[in-house]
Amino acid sequence: AQSVTQLDSHVSVSEGTPVLLRCNYSSSYSPSLFWYVQHPNKGLQLLLKYTSAATLVKGINGFEAEFKKSETSFHLTKPSAHMSDAAEYFCVVSDRGNQGGKLIFGQGTELSVKP
Amino acid sequence: DSGVTQTPKHLITATGQRVTLRCSPRSGDLSVYWYQQSLDQGLQFLIQYYNGEERAKGNILERFSAQQFPDLHSELNLSSLELGDSALYFCASSPREEQFFGPGTRLTVL
Numbered sequence: 001a002q003s004v005t006q007l008d009s010h011v012s013v014s015e016g017t018p019v020l021l022r023c024n025y026s027s028s029y030s031p032s033l034f035w036y037v038q039h040p041n042k043g044l045q046l047l048l049k050y051t052s053a054a055t056l057v058k059g060i061n062g063f064e065a066e067f068k069k070s071e072t073s074f075h076l077t078k079p080s081a082h083m084s085d086a087a088e089y090f091c092v093v094s095d096r097g098n099q100g101g102k103l104i105f106g107q108g109t110e111l112s113v114k115p
Numbered sequence: 116d117s118g119v120t121q122t123p124k125h126l127i128t129a130t131g132q133r134v135t136l137r138c139s140p141r142s143g144d145l146s147v148y149w150y151q152q153s154l155d156q157g158l159q160f161l162i163q164y165y166n167g168e169e170r171a172k173g174n175i176l177e178r179f180s181a182q183q184f185p186d187l188h189s190e191l192n193l194s195s196l197e198l199g200d201s202a203l204y205f206c207a208s209s210p211r212e213e214q215f216f217g218p219g220t221r222l223t224v225l
Binding site: 032034036042043044045046049051090094095101102103104105107108 | 117148150157158159160163171173205207212213214215216217218219
C-alpha cells in the first residue's frame with residue numbers, strides 16, 4: 001500500500017532563508033509523487049510532480065523537490081522564503097502510480113515565514 | 116484558477132438534513148474525484164468517477180452518494196447529516212496522474 005509521512009507538522013523560517021519540508025514515502029512500485037499547497041481558506045494548488053522522469057523536479061514559485069529512491073524521500077525545498085509562502089503543504093502519493101488513481105495525502109506541514 | 120468549479124462555496128444546515136454539492140471538472144477531463152478535509156481526519160479520498168461510471172471508492176459513508184452526469188459534472192449527496200460531517204469537501208479532475216482541485220465547499224452542520 002502507498003503512504004506518505006511528513007516529518008514536521010510545523011516549520012518556521014525567516015524571510016529570505018531556505019525552506020526544507022520533509023517527506024518520506026512508501027510504495028509497492030515506482031511512485032507518482034506530488035506536493036500541493038493550500039493557502040488559508042483556499043483550495044489545493046499543485047506545486048510540482050514526480051513521475052519517474054528527472055529525479056530533481058522544479059515547480060512553481062521557486063520550489064523544487066528531489067526524489068531519492070534509496071532514502072524513500074521526496075523533500076521540498078526553496079532557496080529563499082517569501083512571506084507569501086506561508087501556507088500548508090501536503091506531500092502526496094498516487095495510489096496507482098502513473099495510471100492515476102486516488103491521491104493519498106500526508107498530514108501536512110504548516111509553514112510560517114517571519115519577517 | 117484550476118478550471119474546476121464547485122458550488123456552493125458555503126453551506127450551513129441542520130442535523131438530519133440532506134445536501135447536494137456540485138462540481139464541474141476542467142474541460143476535457145473525464146475523471147472526477149471527491150475528497151473530504153477535516154481537522155481530525157485530514158484529507159481523505161471519498162469516491163472517483165470516470166466518464167460517468169464509478170471507478171473507485173474510499174472511506175465514503177453509506178449516507179453519502181455521488182454520480183457523474185453525461186456532461187461530466189458530478190454531484191455529491193450527503194444525507195442524514197451529523198455534526199461530524201462538518202468539513203471542507205473538494206472535488207478534483209484529472210487528465211491522467213495529477214489532479215486539479217476546485218475551491219471546495221465548506222459544509223457546516225449545526
